[in-house]
Amino acid sequence: MQNNNYPKLHNASWPGxxxxxxxxxxxxxxxxMLDLTSKAxxxxxxxxxxxxxxxxxxxSIxxxxxxxxxxxxxxxSYNLEIGSFVAPVWAGTGGGSAMGSSEDRQNFVTQxxxxxxxGKKxxxxxxxxxxxxxxxxxVDPESWAKDEVGNTKLIAQTFREACDVAADYGESLAAEGEICWGGMHGWKSMLNTLEAVDRPNIGFQADMAHTLLYLLGYNKEDERILPQDFDWKDRATLTEGLKTLTASLRPWTIDFHVAQNDGTVFGSGDHDKTGRHCQATDPNGKLDIAIDxxxxxxxxxxILTKKFKHICWDGCMFPNDVMMESKTWNDVxxxxxxxxxxxxWYEAE
Known part of the structure; x- marks a missing residue:
């Protein structure tokens, strides 16, 4: 029997x-980052x-x-392929809010x-x-919440324009499910945004560390799935919660990040607080990575969906001393x- 050779296993550059x-x-x-990855x-x-x-x-973009x-x-030279991209759509990197001014939204689409x-090249x-x-x-959840319906429509309009541009290059766009992004910070809000875009090349990017917090209603309490007094030792309830979440968002998922989370939020530098990415072997991790x-x-x-050919590890905001250890990447x-x-699964190559 052949060993599985798909999905391909990718590391991420952005934790650097x-x-x-x-x-x-x-x-x-x-x-x-290339050197650390290639040596693992x-x-x-x-x-x-x-x-x-x-x-x-x-x-550089x-x-x-x-x-x-x-x-x-x-x-x-490192015998590594290139996979998915993070587009710098934020104001500080040349982009702008997807629900902002006409100029902001145009800058977003330009990025x-x-x-x-x-990607095409x-x-x-x-x-x-x-x-x-x-x-x-x-954009942050607080700004979005000032006009949930109107702002979701604006975000969807910007995403539609971005999707039409992406289609010209044969690309699909994956909206990241992360609690720090307005209109995407709760699982139902994310679903509403995706449905409003109404383009065949829009999808969801699921990150196990971020989506775990959807269950807890961080930044969107009315979309909480797990009970208020949830005990992390209650594996059966956690599993049911994950089933509820993924039943809605899995059909949209076109990009997937393997990660661990200890059930808390964290931010560093200028990045807002979001799901804490723990090391793969962190004893406080709440997920059974392979099972979940x-x-x-x-x-x-x-049944395997096989909707994407590679999966990626996300260790965002790991301390530098952790990232420079070879053991970290071997564990990952x-x-x-x-x-x-x-x-x-296996495919002949």
Whole structure:
């Protein structure tokens, strides 16, 4: 019997950037992230690729063709492929709020266009066999809540325009389910936003650390699934909660992050508080990573969805000293391999 070789196992580059900066720790450069990723190995298995953050100091959203050729050559030298992108849609990186002014929303769409153009070029170079472009609403829940209906309509309109642009490049957009983004900070709100976009190339990006907090109603108490007095030792209730959540959002899921969470929120640098990404072996982690990933990777009948060709680990806002340890990435890779063993498949290559 062949070992599963799909989904491909990716690390993420953005833990080297997100949550870093003047108010936190210095960023970790892309070369270092590539080196750490390529050196990880568990029982002869290695990472297959990395998902990218399209912003300085990693990869400029305004990269030239020559820049991209050098990037592709660099990844090839590490025997790693490129997967999904994070598009820098926020005001501080050239974008703007998806429910903001006409200029804000146009800047948002422009950043998506640039990301999709990069994606197409890297696909043509053969270094990016699969992946999507990740977006969010680029606005906080409090601002969204001032006019929930109107602001959701604006976000959906911006996302529609972004989807139409992405379609020109053969790309799909994945809206990130994270409690710090307005209109996306609760599971029902996220579903409403996705349905309002009404485009075939919009989908959901599920991150196990973030979506766990949907169950607790962080920032959206009226959408809480688990009881107020929930005991984390009550595994049966947690499982039922995950089934409720994934039944609604799994059909939309086109990008998936494996992660661990201790049930709390955390933010560093200029990143708002969101689901705390714990190390794969953290004893306080509330998820059974391999088992709980199955709620997203299999349908209600236990059949693999195979809706995406790779999965990615997200260790956002890990301290730099943790990220520089080889054990961290071997533990991560080991957790990813277990997910693939339980919920993967084999394809001849």
């Amino acid at each position: 950037v997100v949550g870093k900066g003047p108010d936190s720790e210095p960023p970790i450069d892309l070369d270092t 190995e568990v029982n002869g298995q290695k990472f297959d690729g990395i998902d990218l953050f399209l912003a300085d100091p990693h990869v 305004d990269s030239s063709d020559d820049d991209l050729k050098r990037l592709a050559d660099k990844f090839s 998506v266009r640039k990301a999709c153009a990069i 890297l696909r043509e170079m053969g270094i990016r066999p699969n992946g999507v472009v990740r977006i969010d609403s680029s 990933a199955g709620h997203w990777l299999r349908d209600e009948n236990g 890779l080991g957790a990813m391999i277990k997910v693939r063993e339980l919920h993967g």
